[in-house]
Amino acid sequence: MILVYSKKDDPSSERICQKLSCRGIGNKALFIDDYPFFSSNFSMIDNRITSNFSRMNLSNVSAIYFRLLIFSSVPGLKMPNMYRDFLSRELTSLFMGQLMTLNLKWVNNPFYAHMAGYKLAQLEQARKFGFSIPDTCISTDQDSLFDFYQKKRKKGSELITKAIHLGYVQSDNSDEDEAIFTQGVVIDSIDDIPPNQPLLLQEKIKADYEIRCFVIGDKVLAAKIEFPDSYVDYREADISLIKATPIILPQFASQACFHLTERFNLEYSAIDILCRNGEYFFIDFNSTGDWIWYEDNARLPISDAIVKLLAK
8 A cells, every 4th residue: 555645635645646546556645634633553662663543554555655744733732832833743753753664665755855955955965966056145144144145236146035944834724834935135234134043045047947857766857937037936926927848858967856866865856947058057956846737737747657656
């Protein structure tokens, strides 16, 4: 049986379940939203581990498709938010710990997926594998950030900012969760920079077009993304204004995407690249990046590749 780990109403997970069923492969969608209602049993005695759910025999699971990590809310708790959030993290940690004791295939292992989210590590590894990297300053020091901003502006460059790790904000209600998109930055004085707070500033690359690349096992698929220049992050644009077409990456770029994913011990990744005059700039790496829009609009066979990988 293949376990699909997700939150409710996730179209990508639903499609994977449908395709697994069409192939006659047993699968079950496990929604972290429902986990508090599972009767969970885990014990470790004399170095022997037993683990099970009342609704599922974990010994039957051969692979897990891990979409994203969210913290399950413990229902009915009347206590300060700080303690409720602590118990929610404890509950999710118990759940993930149980799954990670199993000897099976992950796409992707949540430990490695989390470690791959750090921008500093992404930029360094991408550079080693041959990508160009936009000039970047990540700091908590106001003077360093403001000096970097001023130097770039004097050269006529625009700047952007983005999350240093995962740009995902979870709320008590999953329908209210938010994504932090890449934004343009205008800094009039050093006082506009919060003191002692981490901030990432990066030179904006004026590219010919953007590329979203997917690595699934040993397969590399890519889509050329075109959208109005008025948007810094095309995910904020009206979907009717975005055009996605399949593209074949140069061999070095395809190999760099594959090796970058392999370096982080992952089976799947979504990588954002900018192309300018034949030069390829690494922008972002997402170990759980959504893919269903790109499959539908650029006709990339992503779900088939994921199902094939899970079924190996």
